Amino acid sequence: MSTPHIAAERGAFAPTVLLPGDPLRAEHIAATLLDDAVEVTRVRGMAGFTGRWRGQPVSVMGTGMGIPSASIYATELVREYGATRLVRIGTCGAVAADLQLGDIVLAQGACTDSGVNRTRFRGMDFAAIAGFDLLSTVATAARMRGERFAVGNLFSADLFYHPDPALLDTLDAMGVLGIDMEAAGLYGIAAQHRVQALAVCAVSDQLREGGHWSPAQRQYGVDAMVRLVLDALAG
Ligand code: HPA
Numbered sequence: 001m002s003t004p005h006i007a008a009e010r011g012a013f014a015p016t017v018l019l020p021g022d023p024l025r026a027e028h029i030a031a032t033l034l035d036d037a038v039e040v041t042r043v044r045g046m047a048g049f050t051g052r053w054r055g056q057p058v059s060v061m062g063t064g065m066g067i068p069s070a071s072i073y074a075t076e077l078v079r080e081y082g083a084t085r086l087v088r089i090g091t092c093g094a095v096a097a098d099l100q101l102g103d104i105v106l107a108q109g110a111c112t113d114s115g116v117n118r119t120r121f122r123g124m125d126f127a128a129i130a131g132f133d134l135l136s137t138v139a140t141a142a143r144m145r146g147e148r149f150a151v152g153n154l155f156s157a158d159l160f161y162h163p164d165p166a167l168l169d170t171l172d173a174m175g176v177l178g179i180d181m182e183a184a185g186l187y188g189i190a191a192q193h194r195v196q197a198l199a200v201c202a203v204s205d206q207l208r209e210g211g212h213w214s215p216a217q218r219q220y221g222v223d224a225m226v227r228l229v230l231d232a233l234a235g
Helices: 023-032 067-081 116-120 132-145 167-173 183-193 215-234
Strands: 016-020 035-041 048-053 056-061 085-094 104-112 149-156 178-180 196-206
Touching (some): 016 067, 016 215, 023 035, 023 048, 023 056, 023 215, 035 056, 048 215, 056 215, 067 085, 067 183, 085 183, 085 215, 104 132, 104 178, 104 183, 116 183, 132 149, 132 196, 132 215, 149 183, 178 196, 183 196
Parallel strands (some): 016 056, 016 085, 149 178
Antiparallel strands (some): 035 048, 085 178, 104 196
16 A cells, blocks of 8 residues: 555554654664664655564654654554554754753643644644653653653744744743754644654754754764663553
């Protein structure tokens, strides 16, 4: 079978799907972390794999950047491939001054300037929230490991290069921890389809204080975070 954007057999995906933005990161996770990973789709280069972690089936698939791209893959995975736990594995820019590069942000909720959830919700403001079980499971694992992590709001921006210089002040004033480009869309899809979603983002940019991860730091930091998530979900 196939959907417009995924060419995989029915049942090719596990109920739990990790969703990095970068398909090369999906490939890297499959190759270096999962056992017996097999490629199940690569339409438009958006690679997806299914393997096992501690014996349990898990899939990983790239989503591309931004809510429109991520929404396509998340929707097809849920509707057509039976995904019930969507876990975004990504990076974010930190708004909160006390967040350091490499800290993990668990997006309890996600604000956005995207219209997708208003489209779903008759123009009203939908509170886009993480699945509680996923959030509490990963938060507990992070606490037990002594990780530096924070739980709170992300802002999922439509524009990476945002034209409003006052945006950061506004986000900070409302206690928003960081900026990504997907979480709010993922949470809207999860609500619509009654599945669980969580965005787990490593701080790769400190937008208030300055500072960015090097490419090597990006790789290592996200690997460690993915291991944490996989261990947490495996129970
Ligand atoms: N903005 C939006 N998304 C991001 C950023 C950022 O600064 N850093 C990592 N993802």
